[in-house]
Amino acid sequence: MELLQGFLSTTFEFQLPFLVTVFVTLGAFYRGYAKFKTASLQGRNLPPGSLGFPVIGESIGFVSAMKKNNRREWVERRIRKYGPLFKTSLMGSHVVILTGQAGNKLIFSANDAIRSNQTMSTAAIFGKHSIFELEGSRHKLLRSVMMNYLKPDNLQKYVVQMNSIVKQQMLQELQGKDSVQFVPLIKKVTFDISCSILFGLPEGMEKDILFHDSDIAITGSWALPLDIPGTPFRKA
Structure with missing residues (x-):
């Protein structure tokens, strides 16, 4: 019994510095990533919003809302906080969400002024020739069909x-x-x-x-x- 207690004590003493090192490294990585993203976005005329955590952004909350069929509430909470135009980060990509009738009119009447930029997951699964990725005349042709x-x-x-x-x-x-x-x-x-x-x-x-x-x-x-x-x- 004493041997087991000694082993557990030694193991814990060995793991504690390792765990502290891991948490400190992750904390430093997060702060560095946040500073990098903040610096890269400075000077751009971007709408208000939150990019959430590094890499995953706000994906977890969004997917959870999708599973519960609360996607509308997820969007409306951000509309109340940031307005009808806001930025976020979903599925590894930074996105801008434009809501309302005016937003739909802008998207469908912008012709080639707005380029398609789907999330990494969507682009990888459906391919570069899907209607989600096509632009300009090719997109108009397929959409008209x-x-x-x-x-x-x-x-x-x-x-x-x-x-x-x-x-x-x-x-x-x-x-x-x-x-x-x-x-x-x-x-x-x-x-x-x-x-x-x-x-x-x-x-x-x-x-x-x-x-x-x-x-x-x-x-x-x-x-x-x-x-x-x-x-x-x-x-x-």
């Missing part, structure tokens, strides 16, 4: 098909159940409608596999860009 399906005349052609898909999904999900989760159901219905109308995919295993893969990709795009086994980003 997609918006063509949303014109009133075209939507009228697909109403019957959409109605059939919604009914089929509702009956399938409610079979043998008293209740269903609404948000996952709406995601599945929206995905099925998109696959059927835009790509002409029939019902079956192929569509189910595609939905599963797309869900993993979307989850990874809202995760920290950590390419480590087991992380959502690595899975995507």
